[in-house]
Amino acid sequence: MNTQTIEARSSFGVWRRRESYLFRLDLWLEESLSSRERRSILREIRDNITVDAAARGIAAALDSLGSPRTLARSFAETGRDSRPSWNRAIYWFTGLLLLWWTLAFTYTAGMLSALLDSGAESAESYFLGLPVSAFNRKSGIGIGWEASSVVAYIPLMVMVAAAIIAGRLWRVRVGRR
Structure with missing residues (x-):
């Protein structure tokens, strides 16, 4: 295998894991935040994961964030969890x-x-x-x-x-x- 193939496969794996995490986070955020707030949070977290994954690897970057459900709860405001999903x-x-x-x-x-x-x-x-x-x-x-x-x-x-x-x-x- 040449290095370009390894890099392409590696970057696809990073992208896939990052987007999977963000997808699950978005599902949990949907219940408590508006679309505008979710997009802003997801954009910021996507950038943070990209930077952290380049430095420490995708596994360490996602582990440091915890589960998507727990992270979504930390962003939720009290009393706004009555939104439909x-x-x-x-x-x-x-x-x-x-x-x-x-x-x-x-x-x-x-x-x-x-x-x-x-x-x-x-x-x-x-x-x-x-x-x-x-x-x-x-x-x-x-x-x-x-x-x-x-x-x-x-x-x-x-x-x-x-x-x-x-x-x-x-x-x-x-x-x-």
Whole structure:
């Protein structure tokens, strides 16, 4: 390996660890500070980590800061922790949505695979209340979902409820009083 490759890989590793730390810090700061305050704090800490990592290494620089949660608490002002966490709500909703799509697609692909092995032309089934169909005809193969009943919207309701709970979104209403 040449030295340029080692330096590039090393600087990428430093960048990745720094940005991962700052991302987690931003999530904790979101609950207590405004966007403007968070950006200012994150900019300052990013610069400090960069300077400290150049002198002592990234591991020592991040260890000296402590956990992102503890550092965020030191910046929080008293009485302002009633803010909703929009990022956390989005992450939970997106994560559950991706999990739902993965499970539904895997189930339907398995159904199509069984259909191809059996030689049948079409099949219908239910995945957690959602009507699922698969077909294998001379014109082609395919899969489909039908969302014609209220049961089909239960996963969406679960995702929205998880986002509300994880992000404490009800605090938007409480904050206006």
